[in-house]
Amino acid sequence: MHPAELKDHERELRRFHVRLGVAAVAVLLAFGALLARFFYLQVLQHAYYQTKAEDNRIALVPVPPNRGLILDRNGVVLARNYSAYTLEIFPRKVADLEHTIDRLSQLIEIGPRDRARFRKLLGETRGAESLPIRTRLSDEEVARFAANSFRFPGVEIRARLFRQYPYGKLASHVIGYMGRINERDQEALEKKGVAANYRGTDFIGKSGIEASYEQALHGVTGLEQVEIDAAGRAVRTLSRTPPQPGDNVVLTIDMHLQQVAEQAFGNRDGALVAIEPSTGAVLALVSKPDFDPNLFVDGIDPENWEELNTSPEHPLTDRAIAGLYPPGSTFKPYLALAALELGKRTEKQTIFDPGYFMFGGRRFRDDKPGGHGTVDMRKAIVESCDTYFYMLANDLGIDAIARSVAPFGFGSRTGIDLDGEAAGVLPSPQWKMRRFHTAEQRKWYPGETISIGIGQGYNAYTPIQMALAVATLAENGVMYRPHLVDHIDNPRTGERRYVEPHVVRRIPLDRNYVDFVKSAMAEVNVDGTAAHAFAGAQYTSAGKTGTAQVVAMKENARDYDNGKVAERFRDHSLFVAFAPLENPRIALAVVVEHGGFGAHAAAPIARTVLDYYLLGKLPERPGQPGPASETAQATP
């Protein structure tokens, strides 16, 4: 080999070795970087990534509890659960909802009502959960979808518990209804700190007992630790905390009595509250019109929702606790009692009623043209003489009236265990000061006191207040807080928590005066305004009719014929009563909207209810109370 060539070769070889060396250094650096990265991930950050891997692996799946049952005082099941398959869509996982629903409808019948409801839910959903497009699938439909489920990612079949109300509309305002948890509910749950317990739960009580006893009914959500794969499929269960079913709520309501009362209303609107005076237990609570809570159980469709909400009759409003009515003449016994207590009248003191009362140049008319003649207190109550009470109100003055009737609960919430109770209005100068803003409006005019005397004017009370007042009178001034729940059963432990009667107050009343007023009210049912309605009653009772003006008519034009007035302007018909007279077992208030005279519409309803409750006597109209087979056990 030529020396020069050899030298060339050597130089070239050396260069190659240098290049190889450079490459080796690069390799070393790169592997060093890898090693450093491994050290960082696997030693320094190990704990962090370990947690991440565990979080990945383990999912906490909430297991919603069975909701407690609602039963009446005799164990009749009013609200229960049933399991049904629903077809549900995860809106977030489905790109084209309409298209998917169209394709689904080729497999499973999806009606316009289902679509509308789905759209409504989509609008009010809180985001992550799946929404039902069809509920109550048949076994065949379940099988058909299961065979095609691979074509529908983001759509699945789930077994869910639904609420069922076997009695439909009956006692719907007491039981209430369930609805999907919306953003407002969610916020409320978070504020109460119980949001975690509602993971996996879609529905919540929206009204009635379902809402006010939500906490007891709901139960405690269980938790399943499951190992999941990347697709979110549960691979196996690691541990399980079983859910604790909700408590069963047993009402004081007697469903048969409730049904008798509701049927007595026919298709008239109004409210009825019947209370056991010695405990405050509510025996029946009616608000008409009512609604079918079953409409809500799988998400109400917009059509029904629209109808329930926009109907001028407001079927979703519980008139018994939120409807405000002037008490009319049912107010008079309390005024009479106040007069006796304050020494403004004696029982025997008489006035002369010419058919009107003149005050400040205005003529306050009596119902009876020509007047009742010479009237003492008993006759004033029995015949419901307005003139007597116009004068009495004037003599008492507004402050004394307000002070005397307030203890009976007028104008303040009774504290019944339902949400949404209204306070009503017990008129007084103080109330006017609070209610109005201009000096003109705030002024109390003496003339306003006169109408207060016959339960008109600013007077506005709920039926439950009227019922509680008469119950308190029946108990000689002892007021028990009204309540709808008798006891709550824990189905697991068998523990039973009773709602103890709670005395709100004992009004210091002279027993002689109370007895006198009661006896006058008893006479109302014997030969007074309600004598016709209570003809032949086999028990003693006390009552008072009332007629509440809906539209303030000119005082000097009150001789209109009620039958000819359009129904919505017709007076409300009221009646309060308790029975038996000596040992009252039931007190009630009845309001029939636009029913005319109290004696005509409200008193017969009260008679029917009392007949059933005291004698077990059913009204003559057909209709046995309730599906007889529904007396289920109080455990799920």
Add this chain to the structure above:
Amino acid sequence: MTQLQRFSLRRLLAGLVEGIDGPLLAIVLPLAAIGLVTLYSASHDVPAREVTQAVNFVVAFVLMWVAARTPPQTLMRLALPAYLVGLALLVAVALGGDVVNGARRWLHVGVTRFQPSEIMKIAMPLMLAWHFHRHEATLRLRDFALAGLLLAVPVALIAREPDLGTALLVAAAGFYVIFLAGISWKVLGVLALVVLASLPPLWGLMHDYQRERILTLLDPSQDPLGAGYHIIQSTIAVGSGGIGGKGWLHGTQSHLEFIPERHTDFIFAVFSEEFGLVGNCVLLALYALLIVRGMVIAAKAPSFFTRLLAGSITLIYFTYAFVNMGMVAGIVPVVGVPLPFVSYGGTALATLFIGVGILMSIHRHRTLVQT
């Protein structure tokens, strides 16, 4: 057994073993074993894969044996035809290849189909080494420019398929030859500047998914369920493995299918989760030994051609290992590069073992063709 029989048997065995480099075999066999062990865990849902991969290993081993017995001169003669055939096939793919997963990479050959780009992984260093060898004494810039062109065309075709991973590996293989052939540092510097300058226009030419991969590397949390998912989950797998690992078959990330492509490109995540930092060090050491052995062979190689070829093949193994592990550990963008000798897949395995065979052949013939 007669003496003659024993003698011929021994000769037969010796003949079979002849050309097989002991040290290389001692490195590659443990890697293959690691591959099968890890694959068993990664493919617990598809047990048949283990058998297929074992068969792949046998086939690849035979190919290695054949390559080891092929003299470098023969390889040199094969360089140009192999390159031209590879190029022709790449053009054929571009014109009418099968589309899988949105990329046109496959070519039908009778009953099976294969990726012509794989041929280029071997053909490219062969071609360039041969090219430089021909102009050994008189290497000028012109020769390097021609080499660049020979490299650029197939790389562009592969990148267009698109197959960024293979394009990167072929480009690297070619670049290593050019680098080892002694391209001047000045030219290299200029080239580096040109590459840097061309990055922005290149960005514009990239496919969306390629851009996304680079972006997600910079911040995987941007899209945790989309493009960043691979990186996040594989990083969790590596990190949760800790020092000792979770134990074979006990990797939760992989067994619960959080690791995508866990039997192919992301098999290192499975390995790292189950065998931890200790396992990683063992694996890294095996690759380092392979590279050292390859460099020794390159350094001792008898000709320019063999030196360049051996050096390039060695550095390609490094590229495979670094890019794959770096990708799983989240320091390199996600490109489809398998973990050498470990990832599932017959074609890649064949290419890798042929490379080993070539190294063995070069080492065996180090004194025979001394000029």
